[in-house]
Amino acid sequence: xxxxxxxxxxxIGSHTAVSLLGKGHEVVVVxxxxxxxxxxxxxxxxxxxxxxALYEADVKDKVRVLKIMQKEQPDCIIHFAGLKAVGESVQQxxxxxxxxxxxxxxLLECMEQTGCKEIVFSSSATVYGSENPSPCxxxxxxxxxxxxxxxxxxxxxxxxxxxxxxxxxxSVVLLRYFNPIGAHESGRIGEDPQGIxxxxxxxxxxxxxxKREKLTIFGGDYDTPDGTCLRDYIHVMDLAEGHxxxxxxxxxxxxxxxxxxxxxxxxxxxxxxxxxxxxNDVKVPYEIGPRRAGDLPAVYSDAHKAERVLGxxxxxxxxxxxxxxxxxxxNNPNGYKR
Ligand code: NAD
Ligand code: UDP
Numbered sequence: 010x011x012x013x014x015x016x017x018x019x020x021i022g023s024h025t026a027v028s029l030l031g032k033g034h035e036v037v038v039v040x041x042x043x044x045x046x047x048x049x050x051x052x053x054x055x056x057x058x059x060x061x062a063l064y065e066a067d068v069k070d071k072v073r074v075l076k077i078m079q080k081e082q083p084d085c086i087i088h089f090a091g092l093k094a095v096g097e098s099v100q101q102x103x104x105x106x107x108x109x110x111x112x113x114x115x116l117l118e119c120m121e122q123t124g125c126k127e128i129v130f131s132s133s134a135t136v137y138g139s140e141n142p143s144p145c146x147x148x149x150x151x152x153x154x155x156x157x158x159x160x161x162x163x164x165x166x167x168x169x170x171x172x173x174x175x176x177x178x179x180s181v182v183l184l185r186y187f188n189p190i191g192a193h194e195s196g197r198i199g200e201d202p203q204g205i206x207x208x209x210x211x212x213x214x215x216x217x218x219x220k221r222e223k224l225t226i227f228g229g230d231y232d233t234p235d236g237t238c239l240r241d242y243i244h245v246m247d248l249a250e251g252h253x254x255x256x257x258x259x260x261x262x263x264x265x266x267x268x269x270x271x272x273x274x275x276x277x278x279x280x281x282x283x284x285x286x287x288x289n290d291v292k293v294p295y296e297i298g299p300r301r302a303g304d305l306p307a308v309y310s311d312a313h314k315a316e317r318v319l320g321x322x323x324x325x326x327x328x329x330x331x332x333x334x335x336x337x338x339x340n341n342p343n344g345y346k347r
Contacts, residue, residue, distance in 0.1 A: 010034050010035070010084040010085060010256065010257075010260065011034070011035040011036075011037065011081065011082065011083045011084050011085075012029055012034055012035070012036055012037070012083060012084065012085050012086070012087060012256055013037045013038075013039065013077075013078070013081060013083035013085070013086045013087070014026060014036060014037065014038045014039070014086075014087050014089060015039050015040075015068045015086060015087070015088050015089060015090040015112065015116060016039075016040055016045075016068065016088070016089035016090030016091060016112075016131075017036070017037075017038035017039065017040055017050070017087070017089060018038055018040035018042060018045040018046065018047060018049050018050050018063075019040070019044060019045045019049075019089055020045075020189070020199070020200040020201070020245065021089055021131065021186075021189060021245060021248060021249070022038065022040070022045075022087070022089040023045075023049040023050065023052075023053055023198050024192075024193055024198060024245045024246055024248070024249040025087065025089075025248075025249040025252045025253075026038065026050070026053045026057075026061060027053055027056055027057055027193060027198070027246075027249065028246070028249040028250050028252065028253050029252070029253055029256070030053070030057040030059045030061075031057060032253050034253070034256070035062075036059075036061045036062070037061070037062040037063075037064070037077070037081045037083055038050055038061055038062070038063045038064065039064045039066050039068060039074065039077060039090075040063075040064075040065065040066075040090070041065065041066060041067045041068070042065065043092070044092070044093075044203065045201070045345075046201070046345040047063060047065070048345040048346075049198055049201075049345060050063050052197045052198050053198065055197070056193065056195055056197055056198070062081060064077050068090040068112040068115060068116065069107075069108065069111040069112055069115055070115070071115045071118060071119065074115055074116065074119045075119045075122060075123070078119050078120075078122075078123045078125065079123055082123070082125075083125055084125070084127060084260065085125070085127035085128065085129065085256050085259055085260065086116055086120065086125060086127070086128045086129070087128075087129045087130075087131070087252060087256065088112070088113065088116055088128060088129070088130045088131060089131045090112045091108065091109045091112065091131065091161070092104065092105050092108050092109060092158070093158060094158070094207055095156050095158045095159070095207065095303070096156075096207060098156050098157040098158035098161075099156050099157060102157040105157045105158055105161055106157065106160075106161060109158075109161035109162075109165060110161060110164060110165065110168070113130075113165045113168055113169065114168065116128065117168070117169070117172050120179075121176075126176075126178050126179055126180055127179075127180045127256070127259040127260060128169065128179075128180070128181055128182075128259075129181075129182045129184060129252060129255045129256055129259055130165065130166070130169055130181065130182065130183050130184065131184060131186065132162050132165070132166055132183045132184055132185045132186070132267075133159070133162045133185060133186055134185050134186065134187045134188075134241070134269070134271070134308055134310065135154055135158070135159040135162060136151045136152070136154065136159065136162050136163045136166060136185065137149060137151065137152050137185075137308070138151060138152015138153045138154055138155075138159075139152055139153065139155065139305055140152040140153065143239075143241075143275070143307050143308055143309045143310075144273060144309055144310055144311040145185075145269065145308070145309070145310055145311060146269070146310075146311035146313075146314070147185070147267045147268065147269060147311075147314050151163055151166070155303040156303065166183050166267075169181045169183065169265065170183075170265045173263075173264050173265045177263060177264075178263060179263065179264075180259045180260070180262045180263055180264070181259075181264070181265040181266070182255045182258065182259050182262075182265075182266050182268060183265060183266070183267045183268070184251065184252070184255055184268055184269075184270050185267065185268065185269045185270065185310075186243070186248060186270050186271075187240065187241035187242070187243055187269070187270065187271030187272075187308070187309065187310050188208075188209075188240045188241055188242045188243065188271075189242075189243055189244075189245045189248050190208075190209075190210040190242050190243070190244070190245065190330050190334055191210075191244040191245045191246065191325070191329065191330040191331075191333040191334050192245060192333045192334055192336065192337035193245075193246060193333070193337075194246070194333055194336070196333070196336035196337050196339075196340040196341070197337075197340075198337070199333075199334070199337030199338070199341065199344075200245075200334075200337070201341075201344030201345050202344075205221075209240075209278060209281060210242075210281065210330075210334050211334075211338075212224055213281060213282060213285055213293055213334075214285075214334050214335060214337075214338035215338070216293050216294065216295075217285065217289065217291045217292070217293050217335065217338065217339075218338050218339060218342050220342065222294070223294040223295055223296060224282065224293060224294070224295040224296075225295070225296055225297075225298040226278050226279070226282075226295055226296070226297045226298060227278075227298060227299070227300055227301035227304060228297070228298075228299065228300035228301070228304065229297035230300075231300075231306040232306060233277060233306055233307060234277065235277050235279045235280075237277045237278035237279045237297075238277065238278055238304055238305070238306055238307065239275035239276065239277050239306065239307040239308070239309060240275065240276065240278075240307075240308055240309065241271040241272055241273065241274065241275055241276075241308065241309035241310050242272070242276055242281065242327065242330055243270060243271050243272050243323055243330075244323065244325035244329055244330045244333070246325065246333075247270075247272075247323040247324060247325050248270055250321065251270045251315065251319065251321050251323075254315075254319040254320060254321040255268065255319060255321075258318065258319050266318065268314055268315050268318060268319060269310040269311065269312055269314060269315060270310075270312075270315060270323075271309060271310030271312050271323070272310070272312060272323040273309065273310050273311060273312035273313075274309070275307060275309040276327055280327065281327070281331070282295055284327050284328060284331045285331040285334070285335065288328045288331050288332050288335075289331060289332060289335040291335070
């Protein structure tokens with residue numbers, strides 16, 4: 010199949026490109042490098058020995074996207090293109106709504122005009138909101154989000170679902186990711202945040218490599234076994250392989266399917282720090298600080314549906330995630346050197 014990855018030069022998109030190419034699919038990437046670099050795709054090509062059709066374009070630009078789709082005629086789209094920093098979305102809600110919603114509408118309009126009927130969407134566990142207790146399963150109603158980023162995901166899910174009600178030939182898979190971490194085992198591609206990382210694993214890696222002095226753990230007094238928050242961390246290569254299964258499923262399906270991509274196994278912030286130190290034999294100095302506003306004590310998935318519907322299950326463990334994150338960080342202390 011030929012798959013168009015909107016936002017494919019980013020962290021999850023570049024790893025998914027490796028998995029798709031490895032399974033014999035063709036890959037087209039459209040990205041404006043708002044939060045990435047074409048270097049990631051160059052490395053994907055080196056790793057796989059295959060070429061990627063790469064377009065620098067804004068996915069909100071309908072004229073450009075339509076031309077690309079008319080030329081490439083993809084069988085399926087994976088929509089990764091979005092802004093994803095929770096704190097920034099609170100400061101810049103209009104930019105977030107404009108970018109995230111508009112990219113989705115543009116892709117749907119271009120699909121309508123070119124006859125492409127399959128789309129896989131990068132959603133997030135954040136749409137379960139604070140009302141749903143973990144483990145979160147797909148049958149639960151969506152909850153209230155605590156920030157504009159989360160609301161864009163919730164709204165985009167609704168838009169895609171409505172589109173599939175109106176067009177019975179449309180096949181939509183909404184993938185709700187839990188906490189992707191890790192990197193390709195080669196250490197050649199990985200997560201490359203700009204500025205101070207918001208997420209735990211890039212922060213831990215940057216402390217270990219000496220770019221930051223110490224990690225602040227946000228809260229040590231939660232009602233959890235060690236007092237720190239629990240999350241469902243998933244290796245980005247497992248996540249990438251989940252996309253290959255989703256794309257293949259999409260081809261034989263109509264309507265909307267919601268699927269969690271997680272391991273179902275919660276780990277605490279201290280589990281991450283301790284495992285990272287142990288498997289990599291490095292020090293990660295930390296202190297326990299105040300809670301971060303909006304953080305929930307425990308968020309993890311019920312991962313059974315993905316196994317039942319997609320035949321996919323995460324295979325890599327926490328040690329693999331910590332080892333591969335470090336392998337990427339230590340070999341690329343400045344990321345892709347933008
Ligand atoms: P990322 O920032 O590395 O990748 C997103 C890519 O989209 C970037 O390459 C960026 O340049 C591109 N992009 C953004 N707006 C664009 C536009 N208008 N036109 C063209 N390209 C555009 O992020 P990621 O971690 O790879 O996440 C991919 C998707 O998964 C995002 O939609 C994100 O919200 C979602 N998601 C990520 C996580 C996570 O923890 N990483 C969790 C849940 C959901
Ligand atoms: N966290 C932390 N220090 C940091 C970054 C994150 O203690 O510098 C914690 C955060 O409170 C949460 C977990 O690590 O419990 C995962 O946070 P992240 O932002 O990576 O993902 P989230 O689940 O919040 O989307």
